[in-house]
Amino acid sequence: MKPFFCFSIFPLLFLTFLIASQSAIAQNSIYKTCKIFAQNDPNVNYNFCTTSFQLYPASQNATLQELGKISIRLIQYNMTDTRFYIKNLIKNKKWDSYTKQCLSDCFELFSDAIPSVKKAMKYYNKKLYGDANVQLSAVMDDATTCEDGFNERGVVSPLTKRTGDAFQLSAIALSAVYILRTGSN
Numbered sequence: 001m002k003p004f005f006c007f008s009i010f011p012l013l014f015l016t017f018l019i020a021s022q023s024a025i026a027q028n029s030i031y032k033t034c035k036i037f038a039q040n041d042p043n044v045n046y047n048f049c050t051t052s053f054q055l056y057p058a059s060q061n062a063t064l065q066e067l068g069k070i071s072i073r074l075i076q077y078n079m080t081d082t083r084f085y086i087k088n089l090i091k092n093k094k095w096d097s098y099t100k101q102c103l104s105d106c107f108e109l110f111s112d113a114i115p116s117v118k119k120a121m122k123y124y125n126k127k128l129y130g131d132a133n134v135q136l137s138a139v140m141d142d143a144t145t146c147e148d149g150f151n152e153r154g155v156v157s158p159l160t161k162r163t164g165d166a167f168q169l170s171a172i173a174l175s176a177v178y179i180l181r182t183g184s185n
Contacts, residue, residue: 030059033067040178043171052169068176072124072132075139075169076117082162083110089158099155106146106159113142113166120173129181133174140170 034049052074053059059070086107090100120135143166150157157163178184 029062030054030067033064034172036179037172037175041171041175043167044175045168048165048168049172052172064176064179068173068180069121069124071169071173071176072117072121072136075136075166075173076114076121078162078166078169079110079113079117079139082159082166083107083114085162086110086159098153099150099158102146102149102155102157103159105149106163109142109146110166113139116142124177127180129177133177133181136170136173136177140167140174143167143170 030050030053034044034046034053037044037049038046053062053067053070056070056074059067062070086103089095090103090107095103116135116138120132120139123129123132123135143163146159147157147163150159
């Protein structure tokens, strides 16, 4: 009975090794892609890039084309969530008038960015990378403009992390667009 058990465990161990190897290959693909993005664009933080993709299950076996699409989806999630977050912040009565105005401006910027992200995805899917680039750049500018509003008067922004994430995600998507558009890496 024992020899049968020993022989039957080998296929299980092999299957476990195969699954672990494929997962490592997929992770390696994310690491390589993010390394290329970070080398080509000083706005891309390697750790942010790898972490962002690792949190999105479909990225595990994704091609460059698919990673670009995933990054645009992540921007859309960020924009939508941040817009909702800002809406709740505005309801808070503790803000001075300038900060409240900045929050309102950011709400509008993020509201305007959502259709831009949708257009970017549409263009990206049609491989109209130049048009996708324009839309993604506008989203990146919206995140920067939001943060700049607070900085004009030295007000501490309650959105710094979120605008930074939007900026980073946009830089990642723009890196994918650049490589796909130019065929270089």
